[in-house]
Amino acid sequence: MIRDARVLRAGFVPREVEHRDAEVNHLSSVLEPITNGEPADTAIVTGPSGAGKTCISQFVTERLREEVLDVEATYVNCWRNYTRFRTLYQILDDLGATIDIHRQSTPHDELVDRLQQHDGPRTVVILDEVDQLEDPSVIYDLHSLPQFAIICIANKEEELFSRVDDRLVSRLRSSEHVRMDKYHDEQLYDILSARAKWGLDEDVIIDDQLYRIADAAAGDARLAIGILRTAAGKADRENHERITDDILLDAAEDARAQIKQKSLDSLTPHQRVVYDVVREHGPVGPSEIHERYSEDVDDPRTKRTIRTYLSKMEQYNLLEAEGTSRDREYSLVDSAAASPMQ
DNA sequence: TTTCCACCGGAACTTTAGGTAA
DNA sequence: TTACCTAAAGTTCCGGTGGAAA
Incomplete structure (x- = not known):
C-alpha cells in the first residue's frame, strides 16, 4: 500500500512545491547574492501554521545548494532551541564546531566569536518558529555576521517585532518579507494528491476522501499530510487494500491528538x-x-x-x-x- | 467617579546545576 | 576537592490594566 513513506513524513521537502511559485521566486531572489559570493539580506517568512513556510525555505535552500558548490545550510527549530545558547549551539553543531563547548561553562559571547571566526562557505541559517525565542537577541548576533544569510520563520510579523528591541526592529523592517496565506481547499487537494501519487499505491485513496481531508485540515498542509499519513499507516497495518471512511475519521482525530501530545511532552x-x-x-x-x-x-x-x-x-x-x-x-x-x- | 484588588508581565535579583581548572 | 564560571530556572518587586463595588 505504501510505496514511499518518506513522501508522507512531516519534514519531507518535495522536488516541486505546489502553489507557491511567487513565494519561492521571492525568497530565491533574496538569497541570489550568495551565488556570487556576496552577503544576502535577512528574509522574514510569515504565515499561519501549515502554510508551507518551512517547506519553501528548505526547498529554496536545497535548490541553492544544488546550483552553488560553496553554500552550507543549517536549520534550527527555535521552539526546541528556545534559548540564545541553544540556538547558537545548534548552528555551531551543524558546522561541526562544538567539540569543546559545554552547556554550563561556555559564555554566550564565545559562541558568537566562534561563529564570527567561521571561515567555511557562506551559510544559510533557517530560524524556524523564531517568535518562540526567549531571547531574540540571537537574531541580532547572526544579523551582524555577513557570512550567514538568515531566514526567520514566524507566524505573525507583529508578534516577532513586539518581542525584539528597537535596533533590531529597524533592521528587520528593512529585511525582505515573504508573506504566505493559508492554502485553499483546492490547493490542499493538489498537495495531497501529489503526495498520494508518489507515496501510495494506485486507488488506495479516492479524490472525494482527499477533498474531505483538505476540508478538515482548514488550510493547514501539515495537518492534512498528517491525516493522510496516519490513515495510510493504519490501513497498511490492518491489511486493508484501500483507506476506508472509518479509518479516515479516526486518522483525523489521531493526527490532531499527535500534534497536541508533542506539545504536552515538552x-x-x-x-x-x-x-x-x-x-x-x-x-x-x-x-x-x-x-x-x-x-x-x-x-x-x-x-x-x-x-x-x-x-x-x-x-x-x-x-x-x-x-x-x-x-x-x-x-x-x-x-x-x-x-x-x- | 473613585477606590480596591486580582491579574499581567517586565526587570532585577537569587538559586540551582553542570562544567573547568588549579 | 574546591573555588569559580555560566546558563537556566525561579523569586521578588512593582507599575499598569481593567472589572467590581462603594
Missing part, C-alpha cells in the same frame, strides 16, 4: 500538573489554579512562575485565556471541535 512535571488542573477544573481563574496546583505538588512554585507556565501553554496552543483582569479564566483548547471531518 512540559516539565510542574507545568503538567498546572495543565491537569485546568483540564479537570477549567474554566478556572489563576488563584484557584495555584491553590489546586499547590495541593498536588510537594514544592510548589510561586504564582509568578505559574503565570509564566500559563503564558507558555497559551503559546503552545494547549490552553486559552478569556478575560483581561479579575475575570481572567483559563481553559483547554478544544482543537478537535475546530474543523471536524465530515
Whole structure:
C-alpha cells in the first residue's frame, strides 16, 4: 500500500512545491547574492501554521545548494532551541564546531566569536518558529555576521517585532518579507494528491476522501499530510487494500491528538500538573489554579512562575485565556471541535 | 467617579546545576 | 576537592490594566 513513506513524513521537502511559485521566486531572489559570493539580506517568512513556510525555505535552500558548490545550510527549530545558547549551539553543531563547548561553562559571547571566526562557505541559517525565542537577541548576533544569510520563520510579523528591541526592529523592517496565506481547499487537494501519487499505491485513496481531508485540515498542509499519513499507516497495518471512511475519521482525530501530545511532552512535571488542573477544573481563574496546583505538588512554585507556565501553554496552543483582569479564566483548547471531518 | 484588588508581565535579583581548572 | 564560571530556572518587586463595588 505504501510505496514511499518518506513522501508522507512531516519534514519531507518535495522536488516541486505546489502553489507557491511567487513565494519561492521571492525568497530565491533574496538569497541570489550568495551565488556570487556576496552577503544576502535577512528574509522574514510569515504565515499561519501549515502554510508551507518551512517547506519553501528548505526547498529554496536545497535548490541553492544544488546550483552553488560553496553554500552550507543549517536549520534550527527555535521552539526546541528556545534559548540564545541553544540556538547558537545548534548552528555551531551543524558546522561541526562544538567539540569543546559545554552547556554550563561556555559564555554566550564565545559562541558568537566562534561563529564570527567561521571561515567555511557562506551559510544559510533557517530560524524556524523564531517568535518562540526567549531571547531574540540571537537574531541580532547572526544579523551582524555577513557570512550567514538568515531566514526567520514566524507566524505573525507583529508578534516577532513586539518581542525584539528597537535596533533590531529597524533592521528587520528593512529585511525582505515573504508573506504566505493559508492554502485553499483546492490547493490542499493538489498537495495531497501529489503526495498520494508518489507515496501510495494506485486507488488506495479516492479524490472525494482527499477533498474531505483538505476540508478538515482548514488550510493547514501539515495537518492534512498528517491525516493522510496516519490513515495510510493504519490501513497498511490492518491489511486493508484501500483507506476506508472509518479509518479516515479516526486518522483525523489521531493526527490532531499527535500534534497536541508533542506539545504536552515538552512540559516539565510542574507545568503538567498546572495543565491537569485546568483540564479537570477549567474554566478556572489563576488563584484557584495555584491553590489546586499547590495541593498536588510537594514544592510548589510561586504564582509568578505559574503565570509564566500559563503564558507558555497559551503559546503552545494547549490552553486559552478569556478575560483581561479579575475575570481572567483559563481553559483547554478544544482543537478537535475546530474543523471536524465530515 | 473613585477606590480596591486580582491579574499581567517586565526587570532585577537569587538559586540551582553542570562544567573547568588549579 | 574546591573555588569559580555560566546558563537556566525561579523569586521578588512593582507599575499598569481593567472589572467590581462603594
